Amino acid sequence: MTGNDEGVVVYWRPMCPYCMKLRLRLRFSRLRYTEKNIWADPEAAAFVRSVxxxxxxxxxxxxxxxxxxxxxxxxxxxxxxxxxxxxxxxxRP
Structure with missing residues (x-):
């Protein structure tokens, strides 16, 4: 599995304060992106480990x-x- 070659993908996990901070800031940017919870998606977790x-x-x-x-x-x-x-x-502002 590789990251999305055209868009933005944010790999995160529950209870991660760094994830919460970045995801909140990106929501206010109006940037379109996809989120993948690495605890719920083994392929996403494997991708994160690979990079x-x-x-x-x-x-x-x-x-x-x-x-x-x-x-x-x-x-x-x-x-x-x-x-x-x-x-x-x-x-965008």
């Missing part, structure tokens, strides 16, 4: 197939601007 040195470090985010482990909202938005600018909403 996080064997660990289930979350949040892990893919932007157009480019993986980032524990990124900030700014890093995600920068990656979107670089790798998938078509996903940015016009007129």
């Amino acid at each position: 996080a040195d064997g660990n289930e470090t979350v949040p892990t985010v893919t932007v157009a197939g480019t993986s980032m482990v524990n990124p900030s909202k700014g890093q995600v938005m920068s990656a979107v601007a670089t790798h998938a600018p078509h996903l940015l909403t016009k007129g």
Whole structure:
């Protein structure tokens, strides 16, 4: 399994404060993305381990197939601007 080659995918798990923080910030960005709970999706967990040195470090985010482990909202938005600018909403603040 690989990350979505065209969109944004946020890999997370329940009770993870870093996941909660990033997911909340991304919700206010109006960026469209998919979420995958690694505790409910074994393939998602395997993917995260494949890009996080064997660990289930979350949040892990893919932007157009480019993986980032524990990124900030700014890093995600920068990656979107670089790798998938078509996903940015016009007129965003």
